[in-house]
Amino acid sequence: xxxxxxxxxxxxxxxxxxxxxxxxxxxxxxxxxxxxxxxxxxxxxxxxxxxxxxxxxxxxxxxxxxxxxxxxxxxxxxxxxxxxxxxxxxxxxxxxxxxxxxxxxxxxxxxxxxxxxxxxxxxxxxxxxxxxxxxxxxxxxxxxxxxxxxxxxxxxxxxxxxxxxxxxxxxxxxxxxxxxxxxxxxxxxxxxxxxxxxxxxxxxxxxxxxxxxxxxxxxxxxxxxxxxxxxxxxxxxxxxxxxxxxxxxxxxxxxxxxxxxxxxxxxxxxxxxxxxxxxxxxxxxxxxxxxxxxxxxxxxxxxxxxxxxxxxxxxxxxxxxxxxxxxxxxxxxx
Amino acid sequence: xxxxxxxxxxxxxxxxxxxxxxxxxxxxxxxxxxxxxxxxxxxxxxxxxxxxxxxxxxxxxxxxxxxxxxxxxxxxxxxxxxxxxxxxxxxxxxxxxxxxxxxxxxxxxxxxxxxxxxxxxxxxxxxxxxxxxxxxxxxxxxxxxxxxxxxxxxxxxxxxxxxxxxxxxxxxxxxxxxxxxxxxxxxxxxxxxxxxxxxxxxxxxxxxxxxxxxxxxxxxxxxxxxxxxxxxxxxxxxxxxxxxxxxxxxxxxxxxxxxxxxxxxxxxxxxxxxxxxxxxxxxxxxxxxxxxxx
Numbered sequence: 344x345x346x347x348x349x350x351x352x353x354x355x356x357x358x359x360x361x362x363x364x365x366x367x368x369x370x371x372x373x374x375x376x377x378x379x380x381x382x383x384x385x386x387x388x389x390x391x392x393x394x395x396x397x398x399x400x401x402x403x404x405x406x407x408x409x410x411x412x413x414x415x416x417x418x419x420x421x422x423x424x425x426x427x428x429x430x431x432x433x434x435x436x437x438x439x440x441x442x443x444x445x446x447x448x449x450x451x452x453x454x455x456x457x458x459x460x461x462x463x464x465x466x467x468x469x470x471x472x473x474x475x476x477x478x479x480x481x482x483x484x485x486x487x488x489x490x491x492x493x494x495x496x497x498x499x500x501x502x503x504x505x506x507x508x509x510x511x512x513x514x515x516x517x518x519x520x521x522x523x524x525x526x527x528x529x530x531x532x533x534x535x536x537x538x539x540x541x542x543x544x545x546x547x548x549x550x551x552x553x554x555x556x557x558x559x560x561x562x563x564x565x566x567x568x569x570x571x572x573x574x575x576x577x578x579x580x581x582x583x584x585x586x587x588x589x590x591x592x593x594x595x596x597x598x599x600x601x602x603x604x605x606x607x608x609x610x611x612x613x614x615x616x617x618x619x620x621x622x623x624x625x626x627x628x629x630x631x632x633x634x635x636x637x638x639x640x641x642x643x644x645x646x647x648x649x650x651x652x653x654x655x656x657x658x659x660x661x662x663x664x665x666x667x668x669x670x671x672x673x674x675x676x677x
Numbered sequence: 678x679x680x681x682x683x684x685x686x687x688x689x690x691x692x693x694x695x696x697x698x699x700x701x702x703x704x705x706x707x708x709x710x711x712x713x714x715x716x717x718x719x720x721x722x723x724x725x726x727x728x729x730x731x732x733x734x735x736x737x738x739x740x741x742x743x744x745x746x747x748x749x750x751x752x753x754x755x756x757x758x759x760x761x762x763x764x765x766x767x768x769x770x771x772x773x774x775x776x777x778x779x780x781x782x783x784x785x786x787x788x789x790x791x792x793x794x795x796x797x798x799x800x801x802x803x804x805x806x807x808x809x810x811x812x813x814x815x816x817x818x819x820x821x822x823x824x825x826x827x828x829x830x831x832x833x834x835x836x837x838x839x840x841x842x843x844x845x846x847x848x849x850x851x852x853x854x855x856x857x858x859x860x861x862x863x864x865x866x867x868x869x870x871x872x873x874x875x876x877x878x879x880x881x882x883x884x885x886x887x888x889x890x891x892x893x894x895x896x897x898x899x900x901x902x903x904x905x906x907x908x909x910x911x912x913x914x915x916x917x918x919x920x921x922x923x924x925x926x927x928x929x930x931x932x933x934x935x936x937x938x939x940x941x942x943x944x945x946x947x948x949x950x951x952x953x954x955x956x957x958x959x960x961x962x963x964x965x966x967x968x969x970x971x
Binding site: 357358359361362365366369370372373374480481483484485486487488489492493495496500611612614615616618619622623633634637638640645648649652653656657 | 804805807808809810811812813814815816819820821822823824826896900903904907908909910920923926927930931934937938940941944945948949952953
């Protein structure tokens with residue numbers, strides 16, 4: 344297993360190198376001069392020349408790429424053109440917010456998706472099954488940004504049960520440990536922080552996780568239907584094992600395997616959806632940082648965000664592959 | 678007229694009858710087709726259906742709630758939202774289909790080249806595909822739009838590029854299966870060139886998965902392009918595009934919720950239609966996957 348993990352990690356290197364090439368040269372294709380962007384209208388031609396030299400923009404492009412790559416390996420993506428802060432610092436502030444949101448969305452998607460899928464599979468062709476599948480169809484087809492707006496309107500505006508966006512209640516600050524307010528609240532035993540953070544997290548997590556939940560429900564229903572008709576399940580039933588035990592201990596574990604693959608694929612969806620969700624709910628996460636930076640042509644931050652998001656995505660998929668072996672001992676990685 | 682002519686209907690008629698029977702037997706496909714006929718019909722006859730212009734402003738009618746005159750209400754410029762939604766269908770369908778077409782065209786070329794030629798060509802193409810798949814798709818689309826500049830056309834191109842690797846993977850898999858078939862080897866043995874084999878023998882035999890994939894992804898390309906417009910990277914005002922209408926509606930969410938509600942509903946109905954048709958087609962064209970859908 345360790346050999347397999349090591350080999351997969353090595354295979355990630357060319358992929359991430361490819362991502363870095365695409366991002367770096369992609370950013371260079373964007374019209375406009377970084378030095379002009381930084382200096383604005385104030386700079387003279389000599390100032391511009393000096394700044395270009397300072398930033399290494401007068402070097403050949405392959406030299407610039409080599410410098411970018413050497414910096415990226417050490418987590419140095421340069422300074423943000425917008426805030427003049429190091430890009431990695433900006434990303435470090437935003438990343439925990441996105442991780443907290445994505446994990447909450449994934450938890451919601453897996454718990455509710457599996458529950459709906461298993462429930463529908465246990466009552467195939469019933470009115471409840473049909474209702475669940477119509478719900479799934481709507482869930483898969485609903486754009487995240489519309490789901491978010493509707494949730495805000497109903498639960499934030501009309502009912503007033505939950506706050507209208509942002510990370511915490513106004514004026515609330517906290518002692519950063521992980522950067523995830525909910526986790527930090529739990530770690531420090533700050534119940535006000537936990538309450539505020541949880542209340543602000545519910546709607547964005549549901550909006551972000553709704554599509555994944557529907558996809559997981561659909562897949563788990565389909566695999567459970569197959570597994571529940573297999574001989575070993577029939578044998579377990581014939582031996583008098585209770586239905587709940589048959590479903591939870593015999594069928595679910597085997598039905599989970601394709602669902603786990605799907606969860607891995609959903610991570611990409613969640614990271615993309617975070618851009619829209621964080622925009623709607625005014626959350627200072629990686630997605631919002633990405634869109635703000637793209638609109639402001641803040642290249643160092645865009646490059647850093649994309650590289651880190653891609654690294655998280657490919658590593659998460661590797662984690663999913665490893666989880667396979669745990670769920671299905673028949674799988675052996677050579 | 679011979680007996681055979683009388684007994685057997687023409688093949689095209691038989692095929693049509695068979696397709697109709699299949700369509701009727703698959704309620705999902707039937708519902709999907711009906712939904713899409715309504716959406717396409719609305720787009721095609723927008724001028725006849727829409728009660729007013731989608732861009733003309735009427736400040737006397739600002740932020741009016743839905744009434745008999747304005748079925749879906751009006752926006753901050755007094756524009757009729759029903760009319761904007763109807764004209765929006767035109768934009769959504771054109772943008773979705775073209776973005777999907779771009780993805781299909783590039784994906785089919787890459788997939789066929791990788792699958793048929795194999796070896797180093799396959800390895801090189803698939804590494805590029807792997808790199809593209811490593812990007813969260815919206816981030817990749819945002820980069821492409823940043824390079825090309827924000828506009829609806831560029832958003833469409835960006836989404837087309839983002840969906841290319843998925844087509845490439847599906848097509849490559851299908852080509853790998855077909856490549857070893859005897860009829861492909863036979864074509865090579867009688868002297869047919871690679872281009873002729875690919876066009877005449879390989880492509881027609883991998884059309885089913887391509888059609889299914891294309892239908893299933895149209896809905897998503899519509900949503901993604903609307904998402905880019907929502908973020909300010911696609912259509913610009915006053916274009917009646919569903920995503921940008923939703924972005925405007927967000928500001929009036931509490932005072933005029935109809936502005937954001939109806940464009941979202943329009944996206945939902947259209948995507949549901951494409952998903953149902955895509956699933957239905959998959960059941961018809963690839964019976965191994967029957968029942969995987971809704």
